[in-house]
Amino acid sequence: MHDFRYVGSKLYCERVSVESLVKRHGTPLYVYSQHTLADHFAKLDAALAPLDHLVCFALKANSNLAVLRTIVNLGGGFDTVSEGELRRVKAAGGDLRKCVFAGVGKTECEIEFALRAGIYCFNAESEPELRRINKVAARLKKIAPVAVRVNPNIDAHTHAKITTGTYENKFGIAFEQVEGVYARASRLKNLRLRGLQMHIGSQLTEVKPFELAVKKVLPLVTKLARKYDFEFFSIGGGLGIVYDPALDSGDAKWWEQPKAKKILTPQSYANTLVPLLKPLGLKILMEPGRFICGNAGILVTRVEYVKRTGKKNFVIVDAAMNDLIRPAFYDSYHQIVPLTKQGGAPVSSDVVGPICESGDYFCKNRPLPKVGEGDHLALLSAGAYGFVMASNYNTRAQAAEVLVSGNKSAVVRARQELPELWAGESVPKWLK
Ligand SMILES: Cc1ncc(COP(=O)(O)O)c(C=O)c1O
Known part of the structure; x- marks a missing residue:
């Protein structure tokens, strides 16, 4: 683990005594294990191996250049939420063409920067944002790759402050509105509809909410993919980690969950989701943050x-x-x-x-x-x-x-x- x-x-930490680090560098001190980072990335990558996929590390979780470089060296992409994060990826030697750009409040400057950098895709969170991306792309004489973030209205059963996929949350576009939004977006000349994205929350310790969300969205993404020739479907991040070892042994509570069960692993996550996603025939993006670096x-x-x-x-x-x-x-x-x-x-x-x-x-x-x-x-x-x-x-x-x-x-x-x-x-x- x-x-x-x-x-x-x-x-x-690995083969270095933490005390020796404290003697040299003082406290408070954050200490990271490169092997753990790489191991967690590799576990997810291997679990998704049956699919054409890209693991895009959500650097909001940890954006230190050395952490990012570790992911770059492993071939990972990145889930970003600001121009600053895109610039960090670049500073770490990453390829911005492997970056997706999420967030509800992208400014015109940020959109311009991302377009010039040639990012893989904008994950748009509203219709006004799609119109803004189109406008900036037209000005720059570019075609902007976009996906809509669908809010599937599925409760992730996690802490209220890290639940993102219900209609109480500011994120994404309501499931029922997504088709209409794509239809209107398809008439905007400087957009290319490249895929669909979702992310229902963070620190999920069970596969069920992921499964429910994927099952709910699959018919929609299948239909839209045919209509607009999609390349990818992003299933977001959210895989939880063990904070309290007692949780993993089944003794402790995790927020209101009455009886904590053995925590979700990449393999059990993949065992449930891969068979659902495989028939889609799309590239699958995943956006883990906490799982890799927590x-x-x-x-x-x-x-x-x-x-x-x-x-x-x-x-x-x-x-x-x-x-x-x-x-x-x-x-x-x-x-x-x-x-x-x-x-x-x-x-x-x-x-x-x-x-x-x-x-x-x-x-x-x-x-x-x-x-x-x-x-x-x-x-x-x-x-x-x-x-x-x-x-x-x-x-x-x-x-x-x-x-x-x-x-x-x-x-x-x-x-x-x-x-x-x-x-x-x-x-x-x-x-x-
Ligand atoms: C769109 C999106 N993707 C991925 C993540 C990463 O989530 P986690 O660290 O739980 O994997 C977040 C976290 O807020 C997010 O908002």
Whole structure:
């Protein structure tokens, strides 16, 4: 599942001790395993092998250039949502012709950039957007490849903030409207209708919602593919990962799911979906983010203080919600382990950051090994939607990122220096 494990009492990433990285680079520190990234990509790629397919890594999950380069080297494409992400792919040596461009709010500038770059396809999320893409393409004397993102109105049974495929969500075009939208789009001279796309949500731990969505959309895509000579159907991302190992053993709850089952694997996903998709005869795109990088990264933090109040044992660490916002934002669970394994009875603890918000916590009332000032903890499964959501709240510098491969390691993003945080700011003359 991933390459973080104890060797003796010390936590290792592949063949590098995490403690040695902390000594060299300090904390808070993101550490990524290149082998885990590659392994997860390969597992998905292999599971989809019976289909003509392209795995397009959703770089919103982790856009570090070294992570992107790992995917480039494996032949992957990319699911992007901004000009910035397209430029990142280019900076990492990626081929923009293997990029799809999603998002509900593409600006004219972004569309122009993507068109000039020759991306594989725009995944359009509204009719006004299709008209805008057509207008920009006409101005540039180009033909824009487009797909419509269909909203199949299927509940992904995941956290409300990462459900995207129901009519409560802003994403895509309602299933019932899609045919009409294609008919009108086919009259726009500077568009080429290249395919259809969907994405119903993130962190799905069961195949059923994927299956329901594919079964619902298949007749539509079959009909449209014939009519408009489609090349591809994108089934989006959303494959969930194990955050809590107890989940995988069936003991824990995942949000409201009453009884968590063994988590979805690429093979079980493919066993259900490949037979449905194969007869379509189209290229199948998939847009995984979390599955590839989630368990490939950890966030390492130093214990600054242990504070016992009347009720609680607070472990105050040097990482905070500005480094990893998932617990505050989504009530997410991250397993927390010490860099040096120790015996002794666990202590019920809240691990909290230094930010002035009550929401700045990583866990509450969790039995954890007894730790003291100067000890280090690792928050596991922090490789997706971790660093990419970091901010400078409380004027805190963003963490460094390190990539490990075997016994090698390299800083792939330097720790921010504090003056960088106000480098673009100025005080107007009248205040001086
Ligand atoms: C259109 C689209 N594709 C793919 C993804 C990646 O999702 P995940 O990281 O759950 O695989 C997202 C995530 O928000 C998305 O919006």
